[in-house]
Amino acid sequence: MDRIAVANASPLIFLSRASLLHLLQHFARRVLVPWPVHNEIREKGSDDITVQALEISSWIEVVSPPPVPEQILGWGLGPGESSVLALAYANQGMEAIIDDLAGRRCASLLGIPVRGTLGIVLAAKKRGLIPQARPVIETLIRSGMYLSRSVIEGALLRVNE
Numbered sequence: 141m142d143r144i145a146v147a148n149a150s151p152l153i154f155l156s157r158a159s160l161l162h163l164l165q166h167f168a169r170r171v172l173v174p175w176p177v178h179n180e181i182r183e184k185g186s187d188d189i190t191v192q193a194l195e196i197s198s199w200i201e202v203v204s205p206p207p208v209p210e211q212i213l214g215w216g217l218g219p220g221e222s223s224v225l226a227l228a229y230a231n232q233g234m235e236a237i238i239d240d241l242a243g244r245r246c247a248s249l250l251g252i253p254v255r256g257t258l259g260i261v262l263a264a265k266k267r268g269l270i271p272q273a274r275p276v277i278e279t280l281i282r283s284g285m286y287l288s289r290s291v292i293e294g295a296l297l298r299v300n301e
Contacts, residue, residue, distance in 0.1 A: 148221055171200045203227070
């Protein structure tokens with residue numbers, strides 16, 4: 141698998157808090173983290189679990205993003221989301237791992253493959269990497285991720301739970 145993905149802060153934070161960051165490795169050999177995302181995560185302090193995970197995970201690489209194109213700037217996204225999308229847009233076919241709804245909509249309109257934290261969990265279930273999605277989703281929620289009941293139930297139906 142030679143896939144490379146680019147990740148925003150929230151998926152990295154939620155997955156690391158839930159001790160599930162390793163799931164990302166099943167979707168990409170390397171995960172790129174643009175400097176604006178890295179800086180956002182570093183603000184949490186050196187004892188934060190996500191900060192530590194970024195430092196010890198050899199398959200996660202912090203990179204300088206290209207300039208953000210006008211098509212992305214027009215969405216008014218934050219620097220993290222914008223840099224993730226700019227990097228994916230500059231590298232056709234690179235998947236963006238992003239939870240922000242506006243960022244996901246922007247990605248879709250620009251033809252950028254996009255998946256969120258929930259999408260990682262559902263794909264992990266479909267691939268047999270986890271036996272059930274519901275306990276993983278519940279762990280993510282306890283770790284600070286917000287999902288409405290209707291989104292959770294709809295997602296679980298998609299994986300026959």
